[in-house]
Amino acid sequence: MRSSEKRLIAGLMSSCALVGLVVPAFGIDFTISGFIQHQVAVKITDQENPNNQAGDPFNGQQVPLEPLGLDLSSVQAVNNLLTSLSLPSLNDLTSPITGQAVTIPPTGYRNVRSTSNDFNLMVTRLEVNMQASIDANWSASATVRAIYDWNPYKDVSGGNNFYETQFYDGGGATPLEYADKSFMVDLPNATINYTNGSFYAKLGNQQIAWGEAVFFRVMDAPNGLDLRRHLIMDPGLEEYSDKRVPGLGLRMSYQVTPEWEVEGFVQKFQPSVFPTPSSPYNIIPDQFTLHERYRGFSDDVWNVGGRIRGQLGDLGLQFIAVSRHNPDGAIRWTRSGVNKDISPLLPGSGAIAAETPFERDEAYGVKSQEEWFHYAGAVRLDGVQALNSAVDDFQPATGSLTAYNVGNSPSLAAAELDTFFWLSGGLRGHIERIFPYENIFGASANYVFSGSPGSFFEQLIGRVELTYTPNKVFTAPSLSKDFLVKDEWALAAVVEKWYRWSEDFPAAYLVGQYIYKSASDLFSRSIDGYGGNSTGLHGGISSYQAVAFAGFQPSPSLEWRFEWAVLYDLQGGWYIQPGVRWKPDDKWQVDLHATIITGKDNNNNAVSSIDFADEIAVRVTYQF
Template sequence: MHHVKGTALRSKLFALAVASAFSMAAPPVIAQDAGADTDVSTGVDDGGLFRDIGFSFSGFVRFDSAFHTDSDENPNNQRTNPFNRKNTGRSAFPSAGLGSVANLQESLFPGVAGADIGRLLGSGLDTTIGNLLAAAPGIPSIAPRSTNPGHNDWNLNQLRGKFDVTLTLGSNVSIYSSLRTVYDFGTYDEFERGDSRDTFGNPSAPAGFNQRKSRYFEYADYQDGGGSCVNYLERCGDNYMADFTALYLDVTAGPLLIRMGQQQIAWGQALFFRVFDVPNGLDLRRHLILDDALEEYADERISAPGVRVTWQATDQWEADAYAQMFTPSIYPNANTPYNVIPSQFTVHETWTEKHRGEDFNYGLRLRGNFGNWGLQFIATQRYRHEGTFRWIESGAVKDLPGLPGTGAIMAGTPLEADPTGVWSANEWFTFAGSARLDGVEGLNTLVREFQPFTGLLAGSEIGGSKEAAARELDLFFSIGGGLAAGNLNGGGLRGHLIHEYHKEEVYGAGISYVVEAEPGSLFDQLIINVESHYTPERTFTEKSLSRDFIESDESVTALVMEKYHRWFQEFPATYMVFQALHQSDSDLFGQHLGCQGGTGGDPGTVAGEFNRKTKQCGDNKKGGSNNVVIALMQPFPNYIYRLTGAALLDVEGGLFLQGGFRWSPGNDLTFDFIYNYVDGNLYGDENTNALQAIDFADDFTIRAAYQF
């Protein structure tokens, strides 16, 4: 019901927007008397009713191309999963064999009675036991993940357009519209259903968020099998999108400005960091966070319909308030170049069904200027844009191979037998670590929170032992691959997650100071800005994907120092910025600093049980996350050339470097060359720095644009 209503609302809004844009794109044709606006005494036309109407149009057409420069492919996609076609260890069976049915049951189903195992396996029990005993004397490896490997030379090939229209209706009223269009040519090794087959040669099931042909913009809807556009006033498909980043009416009345319509609200100014930039989420579908850092998320920040009121109360104080339809951050879709969610998991999205057109975010900012000093205060009530993830019932009634009738049981668990899922304990722990999850507790939570169904599948909690967890996981993958049907090579199990959004309140304060020193000196006109915000009981994804989320108070503080300084008389001034960020409870991407999983060929590591009071995991003394940024921009004489650079260091051992060069040869042409380098394992434990999650994303970008 909500989905239908949300779709109808979006269609009406978009139709209204298109009609408005086209009406603004050409001067209005108005029938009137030839002499209606002519002064009869002078014979001069003074414009009359329409003398204050103004019109302007601008924009650009641009081609963006990003060449993949890293030897590592994106591990989160099906065709570039590092486990494809590679044997990996399986620990469900001791290499010396089991010897007897009793030993088999005790090894694989510790503490589970044979009758309970029989309820699961039914008439297939004897056959399964026989298969296990025959195979047990030493299967040290498992058949490799069956997906066809892929290789990508390109991360991005997109044709873009931006069309801005301003219509001035008088000295106090104006309308602004900005339409963005994007087409992705899809020049990558795309995933298709037939690329993944189980060990019986069957392809993956056609349904599901992560199992169809690659979608670059349309967000898959697991519930109805269709797709949707997350943004208001957006139309999208597999390879294209068109949206209004702005479509609003401005009305001024003395010190009051009222802005109504589709808009972005950018309170923050920092590069990479979003301390005060809390009203809107980010759309990461196009180029993740790898665009020009000095653009300050201008292309990523999501617009939404709302009302914003700005009041210049006094010469010193300004108040800025908004109410805006909630729109979440948008992650790249599965099997697209910059995907950050492992594609072995199906995500059930709640945005369309529960929030679209239903929920609003609200906020207020007070800003004061007192000579060289500045003060800011913010207070917002919002739904957190990133949301949380947890296990959910798959709802997929699909029998385990060789075990008829088990589909109803599987539907009550977060697991689904499918070759696009996880194939081994090693794969499970590797992706748990890279996603900042606890692989051992993830299994325990899956078993505990989905009884009695997981119990009927002989699932049991295994405490904190990674070896026991690996044994149980590999057993599940063996059964999921068709062990009961005589297939001893194992197979895939997909995990099902739900994406939910939680209300929170954010309070912040900031202070700035402009240094006055000897004119022309390095410190003269240096702007020092400190911003901090506090969120009580912020909700985070739990590291075992439990429905019992982590709730903790978080503070985020940033120091920003920026300045324009002229080093050489012949060159324009250089823009320089230094930033430092401290987050008490989460990393740069908003993931909680709790227990970590494992990586590599080892079954995995676990730091210990998470203590919600101390926000620590075992003996792991997490003191929050810290990041440092240095950036600069240097134009050349006549502004024909421009150099830019930015470096982001996660002090836990992650580094992001960006270098840029712009050439403006004239004739409204510009060419940008941007190199992005990410090292998520500079030093220390790679699982403890946020940048490891995008370590695969190195690229060299070329932008060719014509502006009008």
């Protein structure tokens, strides 16, 4: 039995001990509840995820290559190049080295089959919540969660993986999770709770939710997000409630006076979890292998933080400070460690190539400079400087392969890239994610306005959340080993209101929001990488700004609830999510939501990165 399985079983046993075995001993208040849910997301466009092999727009295309920037459109031109390199000439369009047919001009042909999918998601989920009230001071709680993906998604690289991670032996994202490619079982909550007057403490595996901004996390700093199950496509009004990554820790609070409360936590660091390769919501192009530097690097560090909250009449105040490792991490080039000759023309080069960020991958690697620059811009990187970093940061190995820094020249970059793509037949890049240390300081204020009775301003709530992170570490647009370091300010200005439009309907909930970040976007990517194009050149943007409007309107019987959440990126992108909820009784609930993503396709707004994910999603839930 693997150690992760032992940890999971031990966790399940401990939860039983917390909420079950105590009951016979004390005979006091044990409750169990939960739900079983089936969720399906149907695509509403024919656009495939370009980050997966089957969705690469270059599949089946003959993209002309120009090695060394030369015109190789004729046999004579190719033979002149081979002669200058002291290599054998072509004979009847057959390579004397490989014996294979040669295309003139040479092309970066991507011999990968594209697919067409009807579904983004098809999962069944079981969740069981257990609580035991031991006495007036002590209680315990645990949640067991199991999710199975039915895998209707077609990709071509083999073996779709929906949940298994690199973080722990059992594939889980936390110590109390076991994950395989198609299913996961975990304990998102397993705590012992203590209350004594104004003091409260919670010890165990838990999620800590701070802040209330829709779509956007400002004060919500303690935990990262698990994006494996449905990326950010769940209803926006749920405010990532199913996404926060739990961690083992201790959380305590004390009501100092009727107006003021202090709270603090110590929690084991757990990273945010990206969607896995070849899964429907994958966000890292599959021509690159991501190495997670958590095990042996950051798996034994702890986050600490605290906040002070006060209520002074209609004015609410909050102050936070968090010292943590950034759960989103920062990414850079790393050595591949793969001993494979960079080209059949360069026998014995494998040991050198293993010290560079690249390995030869003729099946699923990048095939041309056009593909390179296309994907660099899509993930908000600089295609020219990313090449330079791969060369400079891995000397002398890259120099031994004749790679060189091209400065700021897109044409030299294209020539060098095409040279190596021609020699190799395709290259796979290797990158790593590390989790830098940072401090976050924040404050928020909310005020309840007193308008005239029945007016729109009666009980209108205004709220501002602001955080400052000095020397925050970001992925550099060049993927340099030195990263990008900037101070960052994040702001959410929110107004919310319960408003009754008609005596025939219950009050509707309305929330409007302006969001601002000085150094990164909605997905925590540096805005310096914005605007990349086919030449690799870009200017970035000065700040990320967006506005959002969300809310819901119940029906007179409360059986129906009509919802909406809309985000507009001021750089020209829309995220639109209308929905309806039907709850005929206290057991059954059906949620139907559409997600529509549209906007300028110029790599200058955040949401265009996921515009492949337009869908209609339905959740059918039975509660017990």
